[in-house]
Amino acid sequence: MDRTAVVIAVVNNKGGVGKTTTSINLGAALATPRRRVLLMDLDSQASASLWCGVERGRLKPSAASCLLHGYPVHAAVRPTSVPHLDASSVE
Numbered sequence: 001m002d003r004t005a006v007v008i009a010v011v012n013n014k015g016g017v018g019k020t021t022t023s024i025n026l027g028a029a030l031a032t033p034r035r036r037v038l039l040m041d042l043d044s045q046a047s048a049s050l051w052c053g054v055e056r057g058r059l060k061p062s063a064a065s066c067l068l069h070g071y072p073v074h075a076a077v078r079p080t081s082v083p084h085l086d087a088s089s090v091e
């Protein structure tokens, strides 16, 4: 089995064009037992994480904690309500 990670970035400078909606649905559609997905939610509004069932009080430690405060990467990963889809916020 090929274990190489594939990174898909959903980026647009304009607001309200469907970035969050696309990211959540793409992640959920791709997630299977043999293809785990980590949704990196790099919007400080944390909409994608919240939509996936991560409670606001559980957003930290976040990716920001890892980048700025030396937390290990796994500390920022949360399970979501979607099987095989984890999320990491940047709050």
Ligand SMILES: Nc1ncnc2c1ncn2[C@@H]1O[C@H](COP(=O)(O)OP(=O)(O)OP(=O)(O)O)[C@@H](O)[C@H]1O
Binding pocket: 014, 015, 016, 017, 018, 019, 020, 021, 022, 043
């Ligand atoms: N394919 C689509 N068809 C119709 N409506 C859509 C579609 N994708 C997203 N929307 C709607 O458009 C609105 C904006 O979507 P979304 O929040 O995903 O955008 P965004 O780019 O993440 O916004 P922001 O810049 O505020 O983070 C939402 O109301 C969403 O339900």
Ligand SMILES: [Mg+2]
Binding pocket: 019, 020, 021, 043, 047
């Ligand atoms: Mg958004």
